Amino acid sequence: MPTEPYAWLAQSLATIHRADWYRSVLSIESRPGAVVLLAGGKGGAPVPPQQVINFASNDYLGLAGDSRLIQAAVAATIEYGTGSTGSRLLSGHRELHRQLEEALASLKQTESALVFSSGYLANLGALVSIVGKRDLILSDRYNHSSLKNGAILSGATVIEYAHCNIEDLQTQLQQHRQHHRRCLIITDSVFSMDGDLCPLPQLLDLAEQFNCMLLVDEAHATGVLGTSGAGVVEHFGCTGRQLIQVGTLSKALGSLGGYVAGTETLIDFLRNRAPSWIYTTALSPGDTAAALAAVNIVQQEPQLRTQLWRNVDTFKQLIAQIPHLKLLPSESPILCLPIATATEALKVGHQLKKLGIFAPAIRPPTVPTSRIRFSVMATHELAHIQQLMEAINSIFSFPG
Ligand SMILES: *Cc1c(COP(=O)(O)O)cnc(C)c1O
Numbered sequence: 232m233p234t235e236p237y238a239w240l241a242q243s244l245a246t247i248h249r250a251d252w253y254r255s256v257l258s259i260e261s262r263p264g265a266v267v268l269l270a271g272g273k274g275g276a277p278v279p280p281q282q283v284i285n286f287a288s289n290d291y292l293g294l295a296g297d298s299r300l301i302q303a304a305v306a307a308t309i310e311y312g313t314g315s316t317g318s319r320l321l322s323g324h325r326e327l328h329r330q331l332e333e334a335l336a337s338l339k340q341t342e343s344a345l346v347f348s349s350g351y352l353a354n355l356g357a358l359v360s361i362v363g364k365r366d367l368i369l370s371d372r373y374n375h376s377s378l379k380n381g382a383i384l385s386g387a388t389v390i391e392y393a394h395c396n397i398e399d400l401q402t403q404l405q406q407h408r409q410h411h412r413r414c415l416i417i418t419d420s421v422f423s424m425d426g427d428l429c430p431l432p433q434l435l436d437l438a439e440q441f442n443c444m445l446l447v448d449e450a451h452a453t454g455v456l457g458t459s460g461a462g463v464v465e466h467f468g469c470t471g472r473q474l475i476q477v478g479t480l481s482k483a484l485g486s487l488g489g490y491v492a493g494t495e496t497l498i499d500f501l502r503n504r505a506p507s508w509i510y511t512t513a514l515s516p517g518d519t520a521a522a523l524a525a526v527n528i529v530q531q532e533p534q535l536r537t538q539l540w541r542n543v544d545t546f547k548q549l550i551a552q553i554p555h556l557k558l559l560p561s562e563s564p565i566l567c568l569p570i571a572t573a574t575e576a577l578k579v580g581h582q583l584k585k586l587g588i589f590a591p592a593i594r595p596p597t598v599p600t601s602r603i604r605f606s607v608m609a610t611h612e613l614a615h616i617q618q619l620m621e622a623i624n625s626i627f628s629f630p631g
């Protein structure tokens with residue numbers, strides 16, 4: 232008889248360490264931005280924080296440290312307090328939530344939108360309420376964890392199709408669609424760990440052909456892609472077509488929270504059925520006001536996006552000049568350098584950090600193959616990108 236029911240935890244952790252899959256947190260000791268202060272050393276003697284150029288954040292437009300968002304959050308907090316004190320259907324609803332939902336619907340050009348406490352919860356809530364046991368979900372193999380777990384939680388039959396592979400999706404639909412009541416195709420619009428885009432127009436066509444719903448997760452696209460920053464739906468000229476859009480307020484919008492955007496009927500249904508909206512506390516006044524300020528900036532300042540894409544181009548041009556390096560295919564500000572092993576990726580991450588560059592090693596089980604992931608920001612200066620290239624050059628021309 233085992234006498235220690237928790238002993239497996241330490242053993243399991245040791246296995247994670249041996250595979251170089253172990254993860255831990257790093258403390259940032261400044262406002263978010265293109266340059267941040269990373270806390271020095273773990274425990275032991277105090278080490279001064281290190282200034283690094285930040286290629287690790289999802290804050291594509293630099294809004295998380297923008298004084299207008301900060302002021303909006305402070306003003307809302309002073310007026311309405313720190314907490315919203317209850318769920319939206321009980322005591323948690325504020326006029327600010329309605330304003331934010333209206334602004335999101337306007338950005339997305341949809342009839343309506345619903346704000347959740349995070350993007351993760353928006354996906355869980357949408358998936359568990361619109362499909363169930365008798366239904367089918369077809370899911371891109373590289374989808375975000377919140378889509379994968381939402382699919383499992385929904386109780387629907389889940390079939391993964393090969394990444395961005397329309398032929399495979401079509402084959403699965405031909406084989407399985409007829410055996411289920413409703414069918415839902417789910418996909419990231421910008422793939423979060425790769426940076427490529429889903430083939431949205433073809434997905435919409437297939438969905439129509441097989442009488443399926445389509446849910447796209449615009450987490451990394453909102454504020455970033457499309458002329459007005461509405462996302463990949465706008466980028467591909469699919470605005471106004473019927474689909475379910477999900478996203479986050481925590482990436483380019485610099486705040487915290489998530490949303491679903493779509494028809495009034497869909498949103499009304501979610502308000503009545505989505506457990507992760509009904510049974511959780513409403514978004515705080517501060518987060519709501521900051522996100523609202525961000526949506527306005529996204530709509531009124533396209534120059535932020537222009538600068539972001541200029542930086543992405545510079546990054547791609549400069550890295551192309553370094554021999555033997557090839558980025559993964561990307562059409563977004565997420566640019567990944569493949570590295571053969573997790574151990575090697577960790578080593579490159581540490582070397583970059585020593586050279587003043589903050590960019591994470593992304594390893595299994597998050598992704599099938601290891602890589603260093605760079606996120607470009609609108610607020611990066613040319614010198615920041617040049618310094619990164621010098622660092623990459625020195626690491627890859629003098630390995631070890
Ligand atoms: C970050 C992310 C989420 C989760 O959003 P949060 O607001 O951080 O919970 C969902 N989907 C994708 C594709 C993401 O990248």
